[in-house]
Amino acid sequence: DAMVIQNPRYQVTQFGKPVTLSCSQTLNHNVMYWYQQKSSQAPKLLFHYYDKDFNNEADTPDNFQSRRPNTSFCFLDIRSPGLGDAAMYLCATSPPAGLATYNEQFFGPGTRLTVL
Amino acid sequence: RKEVEQDPGPFNVPEGATVAFNCTYSNSASQSFFWYRQDCRKEPKLLMSVYSSGNEDGRFTAQLNRASQYISLLIRDSKLSDSATYLCVVNKGAQKLVFGQGTRLTINP
Numbered sequence: 201d202a203m204v205i206q207n208p209r210y211q212v213t214q215f216g217k218p219v220t221l222s223c224s225q226t227l228n229h230n231v232m233y234w235y236q237q238k239s240s241q242a243p244k245l246l247f248h249y250y251d252k253d254f255n256n257e258a259d260t261p262d263n264f265q266s267r268r269p270n271t272s273f274c275f276l277d278i279r280s281p282g283l284g285d286a287a288m289y290l291c292a293t294s295p296p297a298g299l300a301t302y303n304e305q306f307f308g309p310g311t312r313l314t315v316l
Numbered sequence: 317r318k319e320v321e322q323d324p325g326p327f328n329v330p331e332g333a334t335v336a337f338n339c340t341y342s343n344s345a346s347q348s349f350f351w352y353r354q355d356c357r358k359e360p361k362l363l364m365s366v367y368s369s370g371n372e373d374g375r376f377t378a379q380l381n382r383a384s385q386y387i388s389l390l391i392r393d394s395k396l397s398d399s400a401t402y403l404c405v406v407n408k409g410a411q412k413l414v415f416g417q418g419t420r421l422t423i424n425p
């Protein structure tokens with residue numbers, strides 16, 4: 201089945217120790233997103249890619265970086281995690297504009313990050 | 317003002333009851349509207365899109381009022397498995413979505 205996969209599902213890191221979260225998709229969607237979701241809050245968009253075109257949200261801290269080496273893979277790098285970065289990180293994809301479903305987003309299961 | 321506002325609840329209703337959620341959005345230029353469902357510690361999943369004329373999918377009915385910038389979701393004959401958080405979602409152009417905080421629903425036996 202076509203899907204969005206995130207690894208690892210649970211990540212524990214130490215304060216200040218860099219961490220990388222990964223996302224892969226078999227949907228062949230050209231748009232990929234990274235969201236941060238804290239408990240009882242809405243998912244907050246960090247950045248997204250149209251193909252290789254990177255789009256950062258204005259309020260995304262510099263501590264968060266992303267890479268998309270190809271259509272299938274996208275990575276979220278947190279350079280120096282703080283206690284406030286503990287959250288669920290969700291990857292999502294969306295099909296190309298022009299398709300009827302182009303505004304729908306398909307989410308991976310998320311990576312739950314704990315910062316000690 | 318938040319771009320998408322929802323009553324966070326929680327709503328606790330007995331099995332078989334009808335429950336309705338409301339949502340308001342601030343961007344009058346928004347064109348696409350959705351309800352997503354999110355189970356505890358899981359990812360959001362699309363429940364239904366919301367069309368201008370209103371639409372129904374089994375026990376679920378969604379309504380859109382563009383003049384009032386208001387979206388609703390009605391669940392009839394609620395089941396225990398309907399317990400979840402329901403996220404109101406609005407597009408803000410360029411394939412970007414804005415999520416509401418979510419309304420938490422618990423169906424009691």
